[in-house]
Amino acid sequence: MEKQYTPVLKDEFGLALSGKHFKRSSFLRCLKLSIRRIFLLALARMMHVGVEPLPNLYAMKKILLVSVNQRLGNTILVTPAVSALIKALPNVQFCFVGGRHAKSILEGYAIKQIHTIKRIDTVLPHRLWRLITILRKEKYDAAIHLSTATNSLGAYITYASGTRHRIGCMRNDGNILFTSVFKHPQSRHKVDQIRECMQQIGIAAFDERKIILKPEEQLRAEDFFKLHFGDSFKKPIGIFTGGRQKKGKAWNLESFGIIAENLRTRHIPMVIFIGPEEMGNEKCIQSVIGSALYIKNATLREVAALVSKCKVIVTPDSGPMHLAVAVGTKTIALFSKPNFDRWGPREPYGKVIFDKSKTNTKEILNVLLEYYA
Template identity: 30%
Template structure:
């Protein structure tokens, strides 16, 4: 907490200082020569995996509209592996924020490495309602001729193409796509997607075989994570898992992340033949595991975005966030969003029953 407070104070001071020195020439889309765009940098060095996943439609659109361009991504050390071996990006730059605080010269070396690429276009892909000094400043330091992002307080210090925030309520993926639409005009965006490596699929299959889960088993993933008020009670998840394995011919795997390391100690497997507590996996393996699940039950978490992005039918429980902006898109997914911020277990059971009835291969178990 103290570190965060010091970080915020330092950022506010830095913005004030930079305000005396940075003056950007303001450009409009008419000033941009799209035919000369050969190197593109997308910046979202965020410690929340979902925010990176939500930028994938932008990456797909860049691939489609600038097929000859090299697309690079600047991500944080925490989740940069999300795009390893991805066809959406050609190169990944890994920002190590805390290292730069204690070793400033390493930041200088990092910036030099980026500037050597001579980028033509850089995207500050932060949220339209929240100014990110890290993303905006890195866009400026990249040396890109065109630096685009949403118009926010202080963004004019770093960007020369500012996009007015939209008054319309829309999905976060559309928010990122609108940055590109500002330059090239309207177009249809692709779905949110993450590619799964074949080797990671094989690793997951081997792991599940060791847990007595065959390829024919109907596997339901339950992610117990969530930040603060977004988190459904662990007791609710375990109660739901017990009901599922008692009611249906299926198996349940509890999935968790580093932040849930202490919490999962409270999970007791009632039926060890049908319930599994997963290991803690690297992100590319986690993507393969969520892809293997036939259904994924989760709060508004990074794992929710990952599940939907790999095409797994997802039942998302939204307790304290906006499903219109962050919910999984598509008919395969279902969102439960209560008006009072509470989701009883019985409501979730009803939705699961509906899902199970639509899947002939899942039989109700006889008691």
């Protein structure tokens, strides 16, 4: 599972960057987003307003689900809706259009086909047109946009699919993309929002975020830990040190070092997950945290399986936070911004620790030991 590699800084398209090119890449990304936003707004002004009542989903045979987002956590957050729809409509054939992580996250769900859109596809019109052509040929009975982002690429993909019934969230300036709409949810937490959206279209939704792992995936993860910790190993504590730096979500690395040292003195096994964004900082992470089992270059589902075999996961507000909740592992989520009631785990799935200074190791350790007991 661990492989040798040469760390390089990469941009969103996977192209190697040197320091002098990093600012240029950020500028080009902002320019690309601005051009796309202007194009989509102009397209929206040419569309008709849809005011049809919600259709009877129980009478349909083929439904397209759409949520195009490239962030891991945001894709995981639509799983309560996917789960609710599949349970409520067992005779419906579902297909899905999502971001780059969609196939890995939704593997195991009863979905006939999952189409993915990568970041680079948004600036290559022929790729999007090819996808739209495929969707239109399928002649779905309905398409449901599983996001409240009504000016997103996914919303326009829903419109372009040509489906007779297109369902989505009502925009502030009116419904211009969908034939039928539900109101913007009033709930604070994103999981509650997606449940509320489903209930508005007549689908009971109660599930949390969930990734369905195969028994063989879990067995491989367990064997991997036995190989490193011994056959009689205690479940380890997992630590993810990353977080989106530009959003201010990354935690104080020295705090993780203090936590790791305290766990070592108690002879508690640790697993440190090194994600793609932490590759270039790996040596620094190892130097601060010290002796532990480091996981890198694993696939998303390999990481999910390993996380599922951990006793507890400690992580800043990040994709791995959502992933840990989705595989059922107790999650200690570290927030430095007061938006934890919107994104963070709730009991019995885990606990949020809010600390603007990002240094509250005492409370983290107390909760860790409580969960680990």
